[in-house]
Amino acid sequence: MNHRQLEIFHAVMISGSASRAAELLQVTQPAVSRAIADLEGAIGFSLFDRVRGRLVPTPEGQLLFSDVRSSFIGLDRLRASAARIRDFGSGTLRVASLAAYGNTVLPRAIRLFRDRHPEIAITFQIALSAQVRELVVNGGFSIGLAADEVDLSGVDHRVFSTGRACCVMPPGHPLAAKPVIRPADLDGVAFIALSAEDRARARLNAVLDAAGARPNVVVETPFAATVCALALEGIGVGLSQAVAAEGFVERGLVLRPFEPEVYFKTFLLFRPDTQKSRLVKDFIAALLAARDRGAPKAALSRRPRH
Template sequence: MNARQLEIFRAIMRDGSVTAAANSLAVSQPAVSKVLHHFESQLGYHLFERISGRLVPTMEAHLLYEDADRVFREIEALKNLARTIGERKVGLLRIGASAPVTYSILAGALLKFRAEHPQVKVHLHTLPKADVEEQLLIGEIDFALTLSMIQAPTVRSEILAPVPMMAVMRHDDPLASKTRITPHDLADRPLISYGSTTADIGPELDKAFEQSGLKRDVSIQLSSSLGAIPLVSGGLGIALVDGLMKWGNFEGLVARPFSPTVFMDVSISTNSARPVTRFFRPFLKSIKELLNDGEPAKSHPRNTPATE
């Protein structure tokens, strides 16, 4: 059994005769009859009987037709998809993102991107940074969006925007009346923050406290700023976390800038050892426009382009 035999069988069932099937397939009637006879010979049973000069499908033909018709509909859909992909109308974008990026800026960036590429399918993997890095290296995602650069031999990263650290507290906290929060303000308060070994940001925060003559004592250590929401709301302390999240949208919480200013970096990374999807650059344009309020993307002194 092959696809051509199924195609001719389906056409005869649909059109009602060998002649009509030959016309719809733009082939000769003898060619259709030959393929049909060979098909029946392979199956070992008849698919049609000639009664009063007409071809009448057998019971076996009716049983076979339903699946044959489904298979060819799927083949036609696949052909259309292949053609549409070739016309660059449809594609797939596989994004790996840390939770703060997903819950803050990703939706806006995707809205901009899909306005010009509405048929592109998106697979989103929201994972801790270490898992995002692993997915990027093994090729499960096309690019990564994280709050610090991924350091790996084949990974190329670009810093999209610096994000200042914020002190997040309950709205009724005495420190909520201040415009900025310093290490001295946090000295005697339970601190919810990143650990000292957290790449990039941990040492920078430790240094900010040391410059004020203090030691940063983390009461509850976080791997993602999203985890601070229930902890701060529950009265377990003040969180010193990234300002990427829109903290004012969470009921009962307020955020104040931390001084001295310490930055985390929204970064986008690709794996140079693997092909880059053609939709990467359009998405990159969209997220840069979002982060820069429609203005041309500003360069950052630590930028390393994500692609050549």
């Protein structure tokens, strides 16, 4: 068994046929068939059943492919890393964030950071909080911003912000006339809910249940910014933190405080097996500055004490 045979096997599996695999690898179809036969001989079992001229993966072939695919994902990461080193040298930084901050605080932080380090290339990815954690732990990302429902085991972490939840709604909504929104106000109201695993939603549900209030959930989404976009379109009322509403207020979105107070909590995540480099420390400083710079506009949020 050699790498070329595995490469051809991988190409057949992802393309679905020997002919398309041959096109992908720029070899002849007989060369693909020969490599598959040689691989089967080397490992001692069949990878494909030959059905009417088609290659249909066997159960054993599917099992082997799961491991081969993982290996090729690792190779793809190595190729991407090599490309970054080739294009940018060693001065790179990889950052991942949940969407609420990825569309607001992170762009400001990147600008502040690049004002000091214009030579540093940044890889920036927006993802769900659980995916942010995986990118930090397994994907080589130096910094992550994730909501508090994320599994914090196996990562270094610190509180980045604690933002008070507010109700968001379209202009002209009946609740917009109220200075403060309370649980009873949401009873029976069309409501845009965050995903069930979101801790802020769980905290809100506890408050609503205690008051006997039952909003009419019409849409569920994992992103606070999407809650704001849907509310602005008149889909319903939602719960968000003020930072996620940036850009929507200017377009008419109405924010009202919610009482009793419910909070969103966000964590900074770091890989536990590496010391923080000077670049990472500088980017954290830029993040904190960007967070604080947005604070006057986000009057419903508070920052943690250190």
